[in-house]
Amino acid sequence: MSIYLVAAYVVFWGLTFLLVISIWARQRRLEQQIAALQSRLEENEA
Amino acid sequence: MRKPGQDRLGIVLVGLSGVAVCVALGMVFFYAPREAAMGEVQRIFYFHVASAWVGFFAFFITFLAGIGYLARGERRWDILALSSVEIGLTFITMTVITGALWAKPAWGTYWTWEPRLTISAVQLLIYVAYGMLRAAIDSPERKARFAAVYGIVAFVTVPLSWFAIRWWRTIHPDILTSGGGMATTPKMTQTLMVSLAAFTLLYVTLLRQRIRLERAADALARLRLRADRIGK
Numbered sequence: 001m002s003i004y005l006v007a008a009y010v011v012f013w014g015l016t017f018l019l020v021i022s023i024w025a026r027q028r029r030l031e032q033q034i035a036a037l038q039s040r041l042e043e044n045e046a
Numbered sequence: 047m048r049k050p051g052q053d054r055l056g057i058v059l060v061g062l063s064g065v066a067v068c069v070a071l072g073m074v075f076f077y078a079p080r081e082a083a084m085g086e087v088q089r090i091f092y093f094h095v096a097s098a099w100v101g102f103f104a105f106f107i108t109f110l111a112g113i114g115y116l117a118r119g120e121r122r123w124d125i126l127a128l129s130s131v132e133i134g135l136t137f138i139t140m141t142v143i144t145g146a147l148w149a150k151p152a153w154g155t156y157w158t159w160e161p162r163l164t165i166s167a168v169q170l171l172i173y174v175a176y177g178m179l180r181a182a183i184d185s186p187e188r189k190a191r192f193a194a195v196y197g198i199v200a201f202v203t204v205p206l207s208w209f210a211i212r213w214w215r216t217i218h219p220d221i222l223t224s225g226g227g228m229a230t231t232p233k234m235t236q237t238l239m240v241s242l243a244a245f246t247l248l249y250v251t252l253l254r255q256r257i258r259l260e261r262a263a264d265a266l267a268r269l270r271l272r273a274d275r276i277g278k
Contacts, residue, residue, distance in 0.1 A: 016248075019252065
């Protein structure tokens, strides 16, 4: 199999995973920050 | 805000697009015949064309979202535009790299400054600048308005790239209208169509997740504002 063909599909999967992981990691971080801030606000309001 | 586990539609979309991409991949390697002139390396073409299609479509959505924002001034249009640019940029990067990997065995060089490739490089830089310029503006309203106008103007690179191989003398093959020197068979066309559908589904899935991310960022900003008010 051509090395160029393998490299092209590695690029495709690599960039797709990079995008998916980047979105997932940012979402997770934001959700953690939201949860922490929400509990702090609830504590303050209580 | 919903937790990821509660997002059933998201899970369905991820599953469907994962299956669709695997089916397309299977067709590329096991269904589509080996092209007579280029051999195995021609199999790059299916995902190369599909990623270019998604890149162009993503920038078209940004263009429409820009018009939507200027007409309505609603944050959701700005979120759609930004989310679509990020995905479009990833797929155009894929297109440029996979194109270079195809060009080496086909043309004997990874890169040449011919019209289609030059426009693709300029397009990539223009949309990278979209994100950088957005980050440089502090006011959310000004940022969104500027990004909307920029997204509309930047879209000119899409028709320019599409027609470059028809308007100017270029070595880039025009596969969709003339076959581009490839001996295309019905199986090849079917594989390309399935790849295009699979990539479009993948785009919808990624776009939906990226929009959720931006909404979460907005929710955090609102909570911080509330916390600041309480602090004062």
